[in-house]
Amino acid sequence: MNASRRAVLALIATATAFGGRAFAQALEVTESTVKAAFLYKFAGYIDWPDVALEPAGGAFVIGVMGNDEVLAELGRIQPGRSVAGRALAVRKVRDLDSLAGVQMLFVGRPESARLPVVVRAAQRQGILVVSETERGLEAGSVINFVVLDNRVGFDVSLDSAERSGHRVSSRMLAVARRVVPKAG
Amino acid sequence: MNKSSIGRALAGALLAAAPLAQSAILLAQASDLAELSLEQLASITVTTASRRAEPLVDAPASIYVITAEDIRRSGANSIPELLRLAPNLHVARADNTQYAISARGFNNVLANKMLVLIDGRTVYTPLFSGVFWEAQDTFLEDIDRIEVISGPAATLWGANGVNGVINIITRSSARTQGALLAGVGGTRESGIGGRFGGAAFADGTYRAYAKYTDRDHFNLTSGAPIRDASRMLATGLRTDWERAAETITLQGDGYSGDVDQAPAARSISGGNLLGRWTRSLEAGSGLQLQAYYDRTNRDHPGTFKEALDTFDVELQHTIGSLPGHRLIWGAGYRQAFLPADRNLRWGNVFAQDQIALLERLELTLGLKLETNIYTHTEYLPNARLAWHLSPEHLAWAAYSRAVRAPSRIDRDVFFPGAPPYLLVSNTTFDSEIARIAEIGYRALVTPALSLSATAFHHDYPNLRSVGLSPAGPVFANGIEGRVQGVEAWGIYQVTQVWRLTGGLVAMHERLRVAPGQVDFGGLPSLGNDPNHIALLRSAWDITPRHQLDLALRHAGQLKNPVVPAYTVLDARFGWRVTEGLELSLSVQNAFDRDYSEWGAPNNRAMLERAVLLKAVLKL
Numbered sequence: 062m063n064a065s066r067r068a069v070l071a072l073i074a075t076a077t078a079f080g081g082r083a084f085a086q087a088l089e090v091t092e093s094t095v096k097a098a099f100l101y102k103f104a105g106y107i108d109w110p111d112v113a114l115e116p117a118g119g120a121f122v123i124g125v126m127g128n129d130e131v132l133a134e135l136g137r138i139q140p141g142r143s144v145a146g147r148a149l150a151v152r153k154v155r156d157l158d159s160l161a162g163v164q165m166l167f168v169g170r171p172e173s174a175r176l177p178v179v180v181r182a183a184q185r186q187g188i189l190v191v192s193e194t195e196r197g198l199e200a201g202s203v204i205n206f207v208v209l210d211n212r213v214g215f216d217v218s219l220d221s222a223e224r225s226g227h228r229v230s231s232r233m234l235a236v237a238r239r240v241v242p243k244a245g
Numbered sequence: 246m247n248k249s250s251i252g253r254a255l256a257g258a259l260l261a262a263a264p265l266a267q268s269a270i271l272l273a274q275a276s277d278l279a280e281l282s283l284e285q286l287a288s289i290t291v292t293t294a295s296r297r298a299e300p301l302v303d304a305p306a307s308i309y310v311i312t313a314e315d316i317r318r319s320g321a322n323s324i325p326e327l328l329r330l331a332p333n334l335h336v337a338r339a340d341n342t343q344y345a346i347s348a349r350g351f352n353n354v355l356a357n358k359m360l361v362l363i364d365g366r367t368v369y370t371p372l373f374s375g376v377f378w379e380a381q382d383t384f385l386e387d388i389d390r391i392e393v394i395s396g397p398a399a400t401l402w403g404a405n406g407v408n409g410v411i412n413i414i415t416r417s418s419a420r421t422q423g424a425l426l427a428g429v430g431g432t433r434e435s436g437i438g439g440r441f442g443g444a445a446f447a448d449g450t451y452r453a454y455a456k457y458t459d460r461d462h463f464n465l466t467s468g469a470p471i472r473d474a475s476r477m478l479a480t481g482l483r484t485d486w487e488r489a490a491e492t493i494t495l496q497g498d499g500y501s502g503d504v505d506q507a508p509a510a511r512s513i514s515g516g517n518l519l520g521r522w523t524r525s526l527e528a529g530s531g532l533q534l535q536a537y538y539d540r541t542n543r544d545h546p547g548t549f550k551e552a553l554d555t556f557d558v559e560l561q562h563t564i565g566s567l568p569g570h571r572l573i574w575g576a577g578y579r580q581a582f583l584p585a586d587r588n589l590r591w592g593n594v595f596a597q598d599q600i601a602l603l604e605r606l607e608l609t610l611g612l613k614l615e616t617n618i619y620t621h622t623e624y625l626p627n628a629r630l631a632w633h634l635s636p637e638h639l640a641w642a643a644y645s646r647a648v649r650a651p652s653r654i655d656r657d658v659f660f661p662g663a664p665p666y667l668l669v670s671n672t673t674f675d676s677e678i679a680r681i682a683e684i685g686y687r688a689l690v691t692p693a694l695s696l697s698a699t700a701f702h703h704d705y706p707n708l709r710s711v712g713l714s715p716a717g718p719v720f721a722n723g724i725e726g727r728v729q730g731v732e733a734w735g736i737y738q739v740t741q742v743w744r745l746t747g748g749l750v751a752m753h754e755r756l757r758v759a760p761g762q763v764d765f766g767g768l769p770s771l772g773n774d775p776n777h778i779a780l781l782r783s784a785w786d787i788t789p790r791h792q793l794d795l796a797l798r799h800a801g802q803l804k805n806p807v808v809p810a811y812t813v814l815d816a817r818f819g820w821r822v823t824e825g826l827e828l829s830l831s832v833q834n835a836f837d838r839d840y841s842e843w844g845a846p847n848n849r850a851m852l853e854r855a856v857l858l859k860a861v862l863k864l
Binding site: 090094095097098099101102106138142174175177178195196199200211212213214215232233236 | 278279281282283284286287288289417419448487488490525527531824
């Protein structure tokens with residue numbers, strides 16, 4: 062990371078320390094930008110099931126369905142970054158036939174109606190599903206983005222995580238707004 | 246990162262120190278944010294409004310969408326004023342509360358070829374098929390979007406959508422949580438409104454709103470006051486339950502108000518209750534069932550009194566599982582009880598199939614059969630061809646037959662109330678038919694520039710005329726004609742902080758009494774339309790907290806009665822004082838031009854410069 066990026070980071074970090082208000086005046090941050098950054102960060106706080114990381118040596122793929130803005134922002138994150146020792150890759154997912162090789166799948170709001178179907182297909186392949194709709198967790202996603210007071214937060218379902226074979230670190234749960242416990 | 250990025254970072258740091266500096270704004274990219282912790286990410290304030298040009302609507306029709314951001318930046322305090330944002334509508338204010346609003350001609354304060362819906366509820370009156378705009382209101386901050394379709398959309402929407410559809414959609418209560426207060430005060434009107442949203446039982450959400458507006462009277466061009474001051478109270482409640490594949494909405498509104506007129510103020514009141522259930526099924530299929538009851542009361546002392554009850558139920562089923570097809574079918578039934586014991590009934594069944602012909606070519610075929618008590622069965626077919634040249638470019642063509650079924654005034658009216666009548670009732674007035682051909686092009690030329698252009702040809706073989714019968718003058722179908730034109734608009738995001746929207750409609754109307762027919766005054770009452778209207782809007786974020794919005798509106802001359810062409814400038818300055826408080830100052834007709842938008846020379850309202858201060862407080 063070079064000096065200029067550090068300068069931006071310092072600015073962001075300082076501003077967020079002051080509640081984000083001064084920051085909001087200096088920087089224009091879209092919801093999609095923050096969501097993309099979150100998606101990348103989440104990957105580091107999840108234990109991935111073996112089935113999800115097969116075959117060994119491939120890239121770590123975040124698939125995006127129905128949200129081209131987040132897809133574009135992830136594309137900007139991707140160069141030179143890695144997850145779980147694998148190079149990060151980003152891919153647009155159009156239908157359920159093209160899920161092979163994807164580790165994490167973000168389902169945008171326009172595709173929310175299909176969420177239950179997507180979740181069923183994803184769980185079988187050990188893919189972690191992230192959504193951005195009301196009742197997303199109830200539809201079976203593991204992580205659901207919630208925008209409240211112009212801030213992006215997220216809810217986590219440990220129940221769904223278990224179904225798809227993922228473990229979510231307690232550090233991530235500490236930041237989550239709401240955590241749905243395991244069933245039973 | 247390169248040197249310019251360092252410069253941008255420094256500029257950002259300086260801006261943070263000097264919040265009012267009117268300089269470039271730094272756009273943070275996800276690559277900058279990826280190094281932050283989860284906690285830091287969760288604390289960042291984001292801009293929720295999309296700053297990019299509106300995405301291309303994939304529909305093969307002439308649709309303009311007024312967004313919530315447009316509404317917030319309009320400075321408007323009523324639904325008709327919001328509709329000025331749509332480049333494909335001609336909006337003419339006749340006085341304090343009355344408007345003439347139509348697409349593609351036939352404009353009139355009784356304009357009768359538009360279908361207007363608020364959250365799925367039809368608001369045009371079966372009395373004359375037009376809209377009493379003075380009775381339509383809601384808490385504007387809760388509107389999600391307004392879809393304005395110019396041209397026919399009768400197959401899916403209904404019989405009155407001949408020249409256009411205005412579809413006002415409010416947000417789900419899940420997206421309007423918390424308290425919001427809005428107050429306005431200005432030279433023409435003052436008012437206050439508020440909304441509160443919270444959690445309802447069983448995982449649901451609700452919101453309630455109330456809005457009161459007091460509007461001052463207008464003046465004639467001679468300076469004499471018009472008796473048209475008004476007072477309106479609107480309230481409503483909405484609850485939503487959103488589950489993964491299912492949403493249930495229950496909502497209702499109530500309103501009451503009065504509008505000054507000679508000899509005594511007319512009073513209006515009413516209410517509605519609507520329930521909607523939607524369920525998404527597998528593979529893009531879905532089911533929707535909606536029912537509502539609407540009550541409208543209207544009392545014009547001495548001339549006219551109406552109490553209208555409407556029941557409406559509609560079912561719609563979308564089937565997405567057939568390869569290469571997307572089929573929608575449905576049925577509806579509406580019943581309206583009008584004063585003087587008239588009981589109107591409409592039934593309909595429709596089906597529409599979207600067929601993938603080739604990879605990029607889509608054909609939509611639709612047919613609606615609609616029944617009414619006057620002309621019995623009407624058929625409304627439509628065919629649309631969509632050619633996706635690329636994901637960003639769409640060329641389309643459509644042919645439709647649309648129908649305006651008789652309203653009560655067309656068939657049942659005696660005027661005046663006692664002989665000698667200027668108009669007697671009839672049993673022969675037939676539905677007005679329109680055959681409409683359109684070709685259009687929509688494109689997202691670059692991520693910052695979207696365009697839409699449509700050419701249209703409307704053919705009307707049997708418009709309403711005033712003919713003769715043994716008993717006296719009657720409505721007949723003796724006028725024929727056509728309307729041809731083009732409508733085009735574009736949205737250009739010039740920079741991150743500056744957006745331009747421009748639109749133009751140019752059309753030519755040719756109407757005449759059909760051979761072998763007579764007409765005693767029907768022709769001028771069909772509408773009074775400009776040959777062209779144009780709109781240019783600029784939305785500029787001077788700083789993230791300061792906004793300047795300008796709108797230049799132009800309408801060509803109206804012919805009968807003559808209303809001169811005009812060009813006026815509206816301006817708005819918005820200031821977000823804190824995260825929760827926004828103040829704005831709007832000026833309509835900023836240069837105080839002497840102008841009118843509607844009416845005969847000696848009897849029309851002058852639209853003087855109007856200033857409005859608005860405060861929106863989020864608690």
